[in-house]
Amino acid sequence: MTELQAGQGAQPLEVARIDARPQRHRDLLIALIAFVVLALLPVLFGSKQLLDFVIRCAAYGLFATSLNLLVGYTGLISFGHGMFFGLGAYSFGLMMQKTGVPIPVAFFATLAMTFVVAVVIGAICVRLKEIYFAFVTLAFQMLIHSTILSWQSLTGGDQGLRGGIPRPPFLGIDLSNHLHLYVASCALLVIGLFLMRQIAQSPFGYTLRMIRDNATRASFIGIDVWRAKLAIFVLAALFAATGGMIMALFVSGAYPEFAYWTMSGEGIFINMLGGVTTFLGPMVGTMLFLILNDTVTRVTEYHGIVLGIVILFFAIGLRKGLMDFVVEWFAQRRSEERG
C-alpha cells in the first residue's frame, strides 16, 4: 500500500455521484455541431458523389453502430442483424408503394413492425449461449431472406422491389429532391447516433456492459439478464431498420441482398475495422469499409478475395480496430505526460 492510499483509507469513503446531465449536454452539442457541418457540406462541395457517400454512410453507420450495441456493449454476437436492415427497407418500401401513406406514418409503422418481429425473434434467441445465438440469428436472417425470395407476388422475389418508391412531400420536405434526402439522412443519422449514445451511457447501458463481462454476477445481483438482452436486441433492431429505410429511400427500392447474410457479415466486419471499444468506432469503420468496397469493386471483380485478406489482416494480424489504436495512443500519451 502506498502512502497515498494509506492516507485515503483514514477518511470516510466518498462515493462520487456522477451527474449524467453535463455529459448529455456535451453530446447534444457535438450532435448539433456535427449536423450543422454535415448540412453545410453541400454548400462547400457541390459534388453529388460526396453527398451519395454520406447518405450511404448514414444507412450503413446506423446499422453498424446499432450492431455494436449488441456486439461491443452486450457481448451478443449477432450474425443476423442484417435481417432488420432488410426488413426496414422492405416494409417501408412496400408501405409506400401499396398504401400511399405519408412518409412519417410509414416510417413509424415500419418501426412498429420491426419492434414486433424483433421481440419475437429476440425472445427465442437471447437465451442462447454465444455461438448458438450467432447461428440462430443467422438462421432467422436466412428465413427472412428466403421468405422475401419466395413471396414473389409481394416482394418481387430476386428482382427486388422495383418500380421506385413514391416519395410524396410532407411538411415542406421533398425526399425526391436529392438535397432534401441528404439533409434528412444526416438528421436521422445524427439523431440515431445521439439516442444510441444516450442508451450506451445510461445506467441501462452500464448494465449491458456488466452482462457482457459477467452475466452470472449480473443475475446474482438481481438483474433480469434475459429482459435486458431482449431490450437491447429490440432497440438495436429499430436503429438497423432506420438504416434500412434510409437505404430504401436512397436507391428507391429494396433488394434481397439487403436481407442476405452478407449484410450481417459486413456489419461485423465494419465493427472489427473501426473497433468495438469506442462508441464512434463503427462509424469510422463504416467510412473505411465503403471506401474500401468502392475501390476494390472498381479494380477487380474478385473483391471477395481482397476483402477476405483485409479481414484476416485485421483479425489475425492487428487483433483490433482502428479506433482502438487511436484510443490506446491517446491513453499512452496521457500517461507519459503525467510522468
Next chain:
Amino acid sequence: MIPVDLDALASCLTSPACLVTQTTSGLIIGMLLFLVAVGLTLIFGVLKVVNFSHGAFYMFGAYFAMTAYQLTGSFALAILSGAVGTAILGLIFERVFMSRVYGRDVLMQLLVCYAFVLIFDDVVRMIWGPEFKSMGMPAAFQVPPLFIAGGVVPPYYLLLIGVALAAAVVLGLGLARSRIGKVIRAAAHNPGMVSALGINTGLIYGGVFALGGMLAGLAGALAAPVRSLTPGMGFSVLIESFIVTVIGGMGSILGALIGALLIGLIRSFGSLGFPLFTEGLMYLFMVIVLVSRPTGLFGKEVA
C-alpha cells in the same frame, strides 16, 4: 399468402409409391447433410470453434470430384480425390489460420471464417468459373431405376445412403472404441491434461479438422452427380447443417444423424405440402426444438 397444398401431401401419404420416392429423396438429403453436420459437430466438440467456412469444404469436395472425374473417368477416384483433397485443405487451414484464434473471442473466430468464405468462393470462381456446372451421372449408375412398392429409387441413391451410413458407423465405433478415438475424446474433455501426458494436441486438432473437412468433401463429392455445382453452393448447406447440429445438439454424432434425417424428411415431404415454405418449415422445427430443449435433442448441458 404462402401457398399450402395439403391435398398433395395427404394423397402422397396414402400412396405407397409416392411414400417410397419421397422417403428416399428425404434420406439422401439427410445423409448428405449428416456428413457435413457431423464434421461441424466433431470440430466443435474437440476444438470448441464453429467452423463457419465448413460449407466451403463441401463445395471443394464437389469441384475436386468433378475435375478428377473429367480427367480420369473413374468415379471411385473422383470420390477419393474429393475426400482426400479437402482433408489436406482442412489440415492446412487449421494449422495456418484457425489455430491462431483458439481461445480468443467468438467474434474473431467468426471473422476469420467469414474471410475464408469470401476467399474460397472467389477462388472457385477463378478456377472453375462463375457459371453452374454439372458432373453428370457416372456410367456405372446410368441404369434403369429400381421400383420398390411402385416408388422410383435410382440405384445411385442407394450407394449414397450406404456410403454415408458406413461413414457414420465407422466414425461412431472409431470414436467409442479405438485408441485414437479415446485420445480425441480425452482432448475434447481436457486438452491441457492430454498434452501433459505427452500427446501432441496440435496434431489431434489438425487431424480432427482434416477429418471434418474430409467428411464434408465426401458429401460434396457424393452430391456432385446429383446437384449442380456453383460457387457459393456451400453456404446453404452450411446453414442447413448448422440447423441440424442445433436440433441434434452440438457435439453429438447420434444427434447429427437424427437431426439430419428429420430435416431431410421435412424437406422432401414439406416440398409437397408447402412448396414455397419448405425452408420455413425447417426453421420452424428448429425453433420448436430450441424452445423446448435449448441444447438440442441429444445435447448435454454445457457449463
